[in-house]
Amino acid sequence: MGYKVAVVGATGNVGREMLNILAERQFPVDEICALASRKSLGSEVSFGDKTLKTKDLDTFDFTGWDIALFAVGSDATKIYAPKAAKAGCVVIDNSSLYRYDADVPLIVPEVNADAITGYTKKNIIANPNCSTAQMVVALKPLHDRARIKRVVVSTYQSVSGAGKAGIDELWDQTKSIYNPVDNKPPTKFTKQIAFNVIPHIDVFMEDGSTKEEWKMVVETKKIVDKDIKVTATCVRVPVFVGHAESINIEFEEFLDEDEAREILREAPGVMVIDKREDGGYVTPTECVGDFATFISRIRQDGTIENGLNLWCVSDNLRKGAALNAVQIAETLGQRCLKKG
Template identity: 70%
Template sequence: MGYKVAVVGATGNVGREMLDILAERGFPADEVVALASARSLGTEVSFGDKTLKTKVLDNYDFSDTDICLMSAGGSVSKEWSPKIGQQGCVVIDNSSAWRYDAEVPLIVPEVNADAIVGFTKKNIIANPNCSTAQLVVALKPLHDVARIKRVVVATYQSVSGAGKDAMDELFTQTRAVFVTDPIEPQKFPKRIAFNLIPHIDVFMEDGYTKEEWKMMVETKKILDPRIKLTATCVRVPVFISHAEAVNIEFDQPISAEEATDILREAPGCLVIDKREPGGYITPYEAAGEDATYISRIREDATVENGLSMWIVSDNLRKGAALNAVQIAEVLINRKLIKPKARKAA
């Protein structure tokens, strides 16, 4: 018997991607249910060659559902994830609501799959921030060999990380530039078309934004609490995929050649680094792909045992939907959950 899976937030960017990835990977589900808010009742979403009509989260009984992929925002997750978990359904949550809870594992399967066993405390597993997920996939294999002391990262994050409205705003503003229409920012604090905005999420008292804080805290929780990290997160006029310029300081010596060889063998990583024009990956090329791409691997002579690199990944996939589905696969492959008996129709 296969599993019953519910996708909450099925009409959003990540929810739709979750449905696509479940179908693409042949996830062992007998039944997949699309859930959303009351205003989306009956909206049709694709699941492989099928079309699902969304049902309302508020009225749904999770008692015979095995896995809930939650991508409906932090406030919805904060209210609903504990209720769903108490019904015996494991919640894999894409929001920031549970990432920092000591009783909720924060998982990137290529990095810390063993930590998943802690999910039984609340029946909730957290998905990391999109910019953190791709970063730790690349850092983990290097950390295992030479131990990372410090990371300095500048992100170049696509507008899809802020949702469909943000993608629409980039499209509308770009068109407005060419037809000389007025531009009025709504989703972003400043114009995003042909511009960069060094501000993602709210500002904190120390001058960092919450997005930057998330990267620091999540990297420590997922990879190693001893790692020091500082980030500058920038929104760029790209529709899909986040890029990161990363500088790493290690405890032990490691050459660019050694790092390249390690990353070529690492799960989830794909090195494209020819040191010639076009011999690297850009966000456009990473869109729709599952891998975390790594380019521009080079030694940093300004610090002892330093490397710099360029990391690119589709934020809707590895940064969100793919990682969530991979977590569900870990639960099944490690036999941590079994399908429930189904209620009679």
């Protein structure tokens, strides 16, 4: 016996990855449905060795379905998620729409699985921002040991975080650099992304930070601890898939780098690759397709009393989006829902 699962936005990068991961992890599915907008109606997507034809989200009846994994933007989610939730289907939403709603749990299963029971207030669970998800997996076990006071993080985020249009723009611009006649000015990003980095993700806010940076601050507080101070600088880099982060952590008490390394080795969802030699660390291209959040470059920060630095890398389409959503579904099934 299993669950009836709908994947909303099944033709997008994250939706396709959700289907892949559901199959890979052998999620107990009795019936599965791929939903998309009317313009994608009839498109084919893969689920394990099966091929699914997408159905029309606009006319779909969620009654009798157990779980809906949403991988569409906030505008569409605002229309369809409440309909699914009202019909008794638990929504796991990848957009930012519900992340800051006090009545909607924001879940990273390795970090705050116990909070999932709060889904009953609206029948909705939120998936965090991709850059937040991988960071909190690394922070939580260290916080449990030595209490984190402050985090300074700089992100190096791949273009897939901006969807298919971001991937296409990097690809087209890279080719055009070698063929100047075929000039490809930026349309998705604010400046050229090929062979460049852009210190700007999402819209600017009044204090000079971007909304992506604000998300990391607010979401870390909601998921891990409201008292942690976070400051972030989020940067788009010319990498197709895989987000990287340079994280500086200040603790309330001293934590030796060797102990931190061992704590992280034992932490769920974490893989430590940390050798002080050429290539003894993980880069974004090496994490693609993997479930883990990789930690490298763990070292003491001698400029403050209780500080550590580390390097954190993860596949943003997986842990940053699709994998975390499926893990939420697994946790929901284990703790809250009955099969069949």
